[in-house]
Amino acid sequence: MTEKILTVSEINREINDALKKHNGLWNCWVTGEISNFKDHIPSGHWYFTLKDKEAGIKTVMFKTRNLTAGFQPQNGMKVSIRGSIRLYEKDGSVQLYAEEIYPSGLGALYLAFEQLKSRLAAEGLFAAEKKKPIPRFPSRVAIVTSSTGAALKDILHIARRRNPLVSLIIVPSAVQGEAAPGEIARAIQRANHYGEIDLLIVGRGGGSLEELWAFNTEEVARAIAASSIPVVSAVGHEVDYTIADFVADLRAPTPSAAAELVIPVLNELQDGICYYEEKLTQRIQSVLRTKRHKVEELMSNSALARPGWRVEQSRQNLDYLSTRLVEGMTGFLTEKNGILRLLSAKIDLLSPLNILGRGYSLAYDIEGKLIKTVRQAAAGDALSVRLSDGTLICEVIDTIKLQASSDSNVKRGLP
Amino acid sequence: MKKNGDREVFSFEKGIERLEQIINNLDQNNVQLEQALDLFGEGIELIKQCNGLLDSAEAKVKVLLENSKGELVVTDQD
Numbered sequence: 001m002t003e004k005i006l007t008v009s010e011i012n013r014e015i016n017d018a019l020k021k022h023n024g025l026w027n028c029w030v031t032g033e034i035s036n037f038k039d040h041i042p043s044g045h046w047y048f049t050l051k052d053k054e055a056g057i058k059t060v061m062f063k064t065r066n067l068t069a070g071f072q073p074q075n076g077m078k079v080s081i082r083g084s085i086r087l088y089e090k091d092g093s094v095q096l097y098a099e100e101i102y103p104s105g106l107g108a109l110y111l112a113f114e115q116l117k118s119r120l121a122a123e124g125l126f127a128a129e130k131k132k133p134i135p136r137f138p139s140r141v142a143i144v145t146s147s148t149g150a151a152l153k154d155i156l157h158i159a160r161r162r163n164p165l166v167s168l169i170i171v172p173s174a175v176q177g178e179a180a181p182g183e184i185a186r187a188i189q190r191a192n193h194y195g196e197i198d199l200l201i202v203g204r205g206g207g208s209l210e211e212l213w214a215f216n217t218e219e220v221a222r223a224i225a226a227s228s229i230p231v232v233s234a235v236g237h238e239v240d241y242t243i244a245d246f247v248a249d250l251r252a253p254t255p256s257a258a259a260e261l262v263i264p265v266l267n268e269l270q271d272g273i274c275y276y277e278e279k280l281t282q283r284i285q286s287v288l289r290t291k292r293h294k295v296e297e298l299m300s301n302s303a304l305a306r307p308g309w310r311v312e313q314s315r316q317n318l319d320y321l322s323t324r325l326v327e328g329m330t331g332f333l334t335e336k337n338g339i340l341r342l343l344s345a346k347i348d349l350l351s352p353l354n355i356l357g358r359g360y361s362l363a364y365d366i367e368g369k370l371i372k373t374v375r376q377a378a379a380g381d382a383l384s385v386r387l388s389d390g391t392l393i394c395e396v397i398d399t400i401k402l403q404a405s406s407d408s409n410v411k412r413g414l415p
Numbered sequence: 416m417k418k419n420g421d422r423e424v425f426s427f428e429k430g431i432e433r434l435e436q437i438i439n440n441l442d443q444n445n446v447q448l449e450q451a452l453d454l455f456g457e458g459i460e461l462i463k464q465c466n467g468l469l470d471s472a473e474a475k476v477k478v479l480l481e482n483s484k485g486e487l488v489v490t491d492q493d
Binding site: 135136137139142147156165167168169170171172186190191193194266269270272273276277279280283284286287288290291 | 468
């Protein structure tokens with residue numbers, strides 16, 4: 001045999017090399033229907049067969065890729081996939097290794113949407129600091145939309161109901177079809193040139209992704225970004241997100257919601273003014289009250305306000321001091337009085353007159369000498385005896401000396 | 416355009432903003448009496464102007480178009 005015999009590994013490697021050489025297979029778009037879908041747990045890789053009426057190809061989308069898919073594939077779903085065709089050498093099957101996946105038909109649109117979105121985001125068009133503040137009380141609101149659409153009717157109706165005094169300026173524009181992006185962009189510019197406009201609503205009612213597409217174009221995005229009037233986007237239904245929503249200064253979920261968000265209710269404005277008027281009056285009254293209190297306080301405290309006050313105060317001090325003085329002096333005197341009384345009582349006790357009061361007497365001889373012993377007098381002598389209340393003149397009849405035995409008693413009585 | 420100039424002098428929004436400021440200033444304890452009275456006077460004037468804006472505003476629905484020469488044309492909507 002001239003032909004070389006290859007092992008399975010060798011032939012698979014050859015096949016893989018052949019596939020790699022084919023650029024169209026290495027990076028290609030494939031469209032088809034999902035069948036036999038398996039979300040492998042725990043790896044998170046997706047395995048399914050992509051098929052059309054006649055054929056099928058095994059497809060793998062690794063977790064790192066399918067995380068950004070933005071939707072969950074289901075059997076029967078038509079999808080467009082970008083990826084590469086390679087051989088899985090273990091079982092020799094040719095597989096599509098998916099990099100990106102989009103619901104079919106819309107695939108191209110989604111792709112364009114994502115690409116434009118990331119490009120404009122990188123340019124900073126969606127940055128929060130670029131957002132202009134939405135005026136709280138706009139008096140002139142312009143609406144860029146179709147003059148025949150339901151969106152305009154909704155906005156006009158709600159705006160009228162909320163505040164019949166806000167002027168509305170319709171800037172008509174096609175909102176779907178080939179001409180729509182250019183018309184919307186020019187309408188935004190027109191509103192800016194007109195001046196006098198406080199706020200711009202740009203939008204349309206609900207529709208399919210294709211119908212809303214104008215609001216996903218770069219032309220409209222750039223016109224919104226360039227507007228010097230704040231822009232509120234109001235495209236489709238609540239679930240629809242367009243590039244215009246990301247660029248706009250405020251996204252309203254629907255056109256009706258835009259009117260609700262930006263048109264202030266007239267009654268509330270009037271109530272607001274009343275509220276401020278009330279507050280203002282309250283505040284000035286409170287200021288005046290505070291000032292008056294301050295004046296009153298000063299009046300009652302100030303020496304200036306009552307010139308006599310200081311004198312009165314001095315007088316009062318003086319009164320106080322004199323009272324204290326009298327009290328002190330009285331106290332002092334009372335105390336001295338007590339001592340005096342005590343002393344005189346003591347003196348009384350010592351006075352011989354006091355002793356006489358208790359029944360004792362003093363005897364003097366004719367010469368006035370105090371008789372202290374019987375030996376100083378003899379019978380017939382005249383004596384004067386001093387009592388407490390007078391004197392007796394007496395004659396001594398006899399002298400009797402006490403016995404020696406009672407000497408000790410006498411000695412005790414006379415120191 | 417002239418109207419635009421007028422609006423820069425006084426707008427409802429600016430009026431309300433200034434009113435809030437005035438009320439805050441009146442809340443300060445150290446506000447001088449004369450200053451307080453001036454602020455109050457200014458506040459009352461602002462309220463008059465804000466009310467005036469609401470009273471005088473005439474709601475119109477207009478359509479802004481561009482004619483063939485590229486000029487802006489405003490027409491009342493029926």
